[in-house]
Amino acid sequence: MRIGIDFGGTKIEAAVVGDDGAFVARRRERNPGDYDAALQTVARLIAAVEAETGASGPIGVAAPGSVSPTSGLMRNANSTWLNGRAFPQDLEQALGRPVRLANDANCLALSEAVDGAAAGKAVVFAIILGTGCGGGVAVNGALLEGANGVAGEWGHTSLPWPSAEEAPGPACWCGLNGCLETWVSGTGLQRDHFERTGQSLTAEEIVAAARGGEAEARRSLDLCIERLGRAIAMVVNLIDPDAFVLGGGLSNVEELYAALPPIVERHAFTDAWRGRIAPARWGDSSGVRGAARLWPSPTRLENFA
Numbered sequence: 001m002r003i004g005i006d007f008g009g010t011k012i013e014a015a016v017v018g019d020d021g022a023f024v025a026r027r028r029e030r031n032p033g034d035y036d037a038a039l040q041t042v043a044r045l046i047a048a049v050e051a052e053t054g055a056s057g058p059i060g061v062a063a064p065g066s067v068s069p070t071s072g073l074m075r076n077a078n079s080t081w082l083n084g085r086a087f088p089q090d091l092e093q094a095l096g097r098p099v100r101l102a103n104d105a106n107c108l109a110l111s112e113a114v115d116g117a118a119a120g121k122a123v124v125f126a127i128i129l130g131t132g133c134g135g136g137v138a139v140n141g142a143l144l145e146g147a148n149g150v151a152g153e154w155g156h157t158s159l160p161w162p163s164a165e166e167a168p169g170p171a172c173w174c175g176l177n178g179c180l181e182t183w184v185s186g187t188g189l190q191r192d193h194f195e196r197t198g199q200s201l202t203a204e205e206i207v208a209a210a211r212g213g214e215a216e217a218r219r220s221l222d223l224c225i226e227r228l229g230r231a232i233a234m235v236v237n238l239i240d241p242d243a244f245v246l247g248g249g250l251s252n253v254e255e256l257y258a259a260l261p262p263i264v265e266r267h268a269f270t271d272a273w274r275g276r277i278a279p280a281r282w283g284d285s286s287g288v289r290g291a292a293r294l295w296p297s298p299t300r301l302e303n304f305a
Helices: 034-055 087-095 104-115 187-197 203-211 215-239 253-265 284-294
Strands: 002-007 011-017 024-028 060-065 099-103 122-127 133-139 143-144 244-246 276-279
Touching: 002 034, 002 104, 002 284, 011 034, 011 284, 024 034, 034 087, 060 087, 060 284, 087 099, 099 104, 104 122, 104 133, 104 143, 104 187, 104 284, 122 203, 122 215, 187 203, 187 215, 203 215, 215 253, 215 276, 253 276
Parallel strands: 002 060, 060 099, 122 244, 244 276
Antiparallel strands: 002 011, 011 024, 122 133, 133 143
């Protein structure tokens, strides 16, 4: 059995996962949004699932952002109160055992590459489309994290092939403008719709209105899908994955899966594109499943050539 934590922006989940991939125990609590309180929440959840199952061992953690290989501190987390903290070390102290931490999109990629929607595929690019957007890469069932630990940080590249109306793009919390996260995310869809129409709707409300035939909502959704297709084509031109797996709230928009392939093919630098785009098989469970798979060891690809 393996033990994982999914440290999300709104919830924290602990799970014990059997060798067959089935959940043995799961517990969730709201993320308190405070560093010390969050450490206590993790410790409480781990104690609960271990008491329920009798399992014990090292912990894998899926979290926003990543650990700097130079400082050992958290960086790039949109839960900005994590940045600059020695999060893995503090978790080890709170839990009294070793911890491995990986980006949440990387854990999505690992989970779906091993036994999910991209099982058996050599190169998998996972995309989280939620409050923000992120990416992760798995190659032959192992994580590709890169020399600086930022492989797959797709959400903080700029929107490719921008129109005049899209450049330079909105300000991003990272300090740059026009990052994908400001366009192809739930908050990006909401922001763009508001700026175009003056209507303050959630992403879910925009999708529902589009399905109901409301023209401006349909336009906003179409623009979001077209931008996502361009962004995926950029990844095709870089690493040409066998499969893309989508997670996060926007991954539940069924219209994506028929609309995206022709957009990708139009922008990718190839005469024909035959990749696959699919929703995550394990949905919002993929993060904790991928975290649990960070142990034992050969889940990380240290040298890729």
